Amino acid sequence: MTNSGYTLPVFACAAAVAALHWLRQRQALTFSSVDLITPAEIADIPIEQVAGISKNSALAITRSDPGDNLDLTKNTPIWAMVTWYEGDGERVIIQGGEGIGKQLNNDGKAAIYGYAENLLTENLQRLLAPGEKIIVTIILPQGRSLAVRTSNSAFGVVEGLSLLGTTGISQPLSTPDQLTAFRDDLKEKASQFKSLVFCIGENGLDLARKLGINPQQLVKTANWLGPLLVEAHLLGVQEILLFGYHGKLMKLAGGIFHTHHHLADGRREILAAHCAIASLPCSHIHTVFYSPTAEAALKHLRHLDSTTGSNWTNQIYSSIVETIDHRAQEYIKSHSNREINTTVCGSVVFDRDRQIITSSKTGCMLMEKLC
Template identity: 40%
Template sequence: MTQSLTDPPSGLTLPVWVAAAARAATQVLCGQTFENPQSLQIPGRDQALGVPVQSAAPLQEGEQALAISHCDPGPGLDLTRDLEIWVQARWRQSQTGCLETDWLEIVPGEGIGRKGREGDLCASDFARRLLEANLRDLVSPGQCLQLEVVFPRGRELAQRTSNAAFGVVDGLALIGTQAEVQSSASPDQLRASLDALQLIAGASDFCGSLTLVIGENGLDLAHQLGLADQQPLLKTGNWIGPLLVASAEAGVSNLLLLGYHGKLVKLAGGIFHTHHHLADGRLEVLAAIALQQGLGVDLIKELLGCASMESALQQLEKRDCAEADRVWQAIAQAVEVRSEAYLKRYGAWPMRVGAALFDRQRQLRWTGMTGHSLLAGCGLGIHLQGGEAGFDPSLR
């Protein structure tokens, strides 16, 4: 049963709104009257979802079609709110005919994130499966459908994300692993993480070790490293402080925090809810620890003037790679010290907290001393290029 336009769905991820526009454009290309709302099939669900589309029309005497939708991510702070989405559909010519595996081609248009300047569309597996599930019935055997997706404001909005830190350029990535938005800053997201934690800790084979991964990139790296084979993984968003306490209460004895350096650096400054709308201070934390590590005042002023954490890291590495590693290892150590201090505010638990930070290439680069020990215990120890990190506990 689809939802009516008088009660349009909200809180849907970007791939859903793209899929609705894509199906509307393809319907028009096929000579049909496009449906509004679009009845979308969601992988893994029996019930279709009604998603409104702004408009759809044929172009070039019916050889192409264009549809437009507007993203509604629901309540909360989300930069994709009211994002206009254009999807242009056309039949792609092929002398040999399209095979079953290549009947759909998705072209990244203006404002769509790519994997590098000449790279492919940056889209999640869910986004691709969603498009395939909702377009296959409109494409006859032997036909090849080409979709060009455009976010007119995508390039501008991408400047306010960390996309570039992970090699995504030119616009917004078409990511999302489910239909509904799960805000990493919402209480519902925290509740879901706490429920997942209870399931993990309550399992009969739970041995007391847990890796708390920050975001999708952390989860992907944890699987690549083989951590999932060694101990349970729990993906979290921005509610790191409450999850630290809940983990200790649940009986976790060894907790590894695995995350992007631009996110975990906030913990080194005592910020345990890491959503950027609530608190930042990352460059200030970097500057304070750089000063403690003996960097000169002139360089620290340059770091404070950088536009982002990534540019600050590049500035440090350009000057002296070994020195940059030493600073970041000190930050990883500070994450551990501050996390243990945070726990002590709420109780006395024997849980050890380790930190492991990765860079924009999703390479594991820096750990605190406990993090290094926990990884080594999993057979995944890394070499600390700058030696043991030094952190002055007085910064607590």
Template identity: 45%
Template sequence: MKSGYTLPVFAIAAAKAAIITLQNLRKSQVLESITSVEMDLLEAGHGHIPIAQVAIIDYQINQQTALAIALSDPGDNLDLTAGMPIWAWVSLEAHGLADEILSPNSISISERLILEGGEGLGKSVDGKPAIYQLAQNLAQANLLPLLSPELLSPELPNQLARVRFILPEGRALAKRTSNAAFGILEGLSLLGTSAISQPLSVEDKLEEFRTDLRDKATDTQAIAFYIGANGYQVAQGLGFSDRQLVQTANWIGAMLIEAALLGIKEITLIGYHGKLLKLAGGIFNTSSHLADARIDILVRAAVHQNLPMELIQKIERSPTAEAVHNLLVANNSDQPVFAHITDQINQRAIAYIQKYSDRQVAVKTILCDRLGKLVLG
């Protein structure tokens, strides 16, 4: 099976192609055709990334702009982004042309480099562009060296590179993912733990999470399991360190047992309520392909809290857990219902661990909505 690269690699490669094209034009006054760029892939070494197109948009003394396009190639992975175009619009401009204060949709890499989110690139709950650490690290390694003083235009001694990433298909493709449930809104994200996209089977992915857990269990007895990017952001906001955070995806039951056998004494479950509430019904693999009793679990919790029958019937007719949450909030009933569900998750998880590992582990659950807001306040 063929490996490929993650989205941040193609985004930064397109930006690199645009900057090089502008610099080459300044040097020779001849537009050179760039078909690939060499990339520093950090811990993954180096690689040549194909470039589909590069075009000069404008070329003036105090501002020069270009657009480059790369096509996503994740290798032999079942990935919606395969073949997706990633545009990088680059403006080399004098510092005076840049906004003194960064817009909410910008990230400053240095005084010479700003990354921006354009159409199709998602935003986090706080409005920041979904350009995460790997993309920022790749930008530092591949773009900043091109902006060193000796390579800058003499007409622009205080040159700034403004890079805007545009994913024309991003908004449409995001609707086919669970991004919104995990706090990435209006598009896709430049997210990844490695530049290389390795094709992994389901079993391989679980083993990857178990390996991460084994590593982190060597220096802590308190672990936080999170589901998705939203759960990760919430966990960081709550003060958990990266050495405590372990992803589980749908394999919560298997990871709970693994943690107990490794000697973990405290586990905090953090994530979207529409996923984690399944544990309150004894469902420890949260894949919807295996079981989905979320509405039934919510109805049972509503009955337990003695909510009015009319409201319970509305819950039963609701299409999603998110719709139920909104309904409960509107009726000032969300806090008691989700407090009961959280308590049930804790009790079920503790019993599950005891049954399959014969270990005692303290379990705490923190639920958030799809925007990353804590459900219990």
């Protein structure tokens, strides 16, 4: 049976509860009970250490456990420092310390989102006496180093990780149980529509809705693109639009159909190969290959176009999306022995600002039908 574990905000809340308990009782908890709110259940989280920092401050440490999910935060320490304060303001003020990312598109605000804020506020307010107020600082000592292994910077979060999610239960997107759930969703939608849109994550789903695509035709795939492409074909889906962030979706152009970074990457190799195919000068291919992220490589190409009047970005990304279509249909054909016409695949890729970079020819056709 799959162990789902809990999301990062739950462990941050557990540490904060333990730190507040120390301030009030001068006792160290070995477990913190956290009301998850969503779902409506209580989680008992082990606490590794609690210490008083001063008369008015305490620090507690716990450790992330996302269950069977292939999550880079597994076993990472989470610290919470709680400090009494007096004056005007909310009863619970939540702020990000070292290792919590900053939102570039929100004046550098800490990347602590709605569910995390609500979880911390609800659980901590219940423990406060009338008139008491606290400042809670969440610290991820390894957050800055772990962040470089994510695509956070592609979506405007820098210098650390985010406290995000809409539930306290970790969704193991890379486990067979989750693939079963995705397949069930696909089966339901395939029974209603012959054209579907595959989105790897929430950014794609959100942008697709904003562009006017029917939400009922959207299928979340997480990293399971390969199995779900084959499943859709076997279910009789005639057309699939692959709609995603370029740093993820371009992996398909290299024949990588399970896109989790723990299993395979190849983005810079794919980008550099298509740069070479387009005859980009060697010095710029070198820059693209050694760019720290796909987004940085894209920025270099766009800067080159703007300063020289060239059209490298469109040439290179057009080559990539056409290859995505070709490789996707090859994958379906090679993994299915059903003698029916192969499902038509088209692709659309967007950047960190959720602006579409380009679409394949088939992707353009499908977008016109779907929007």
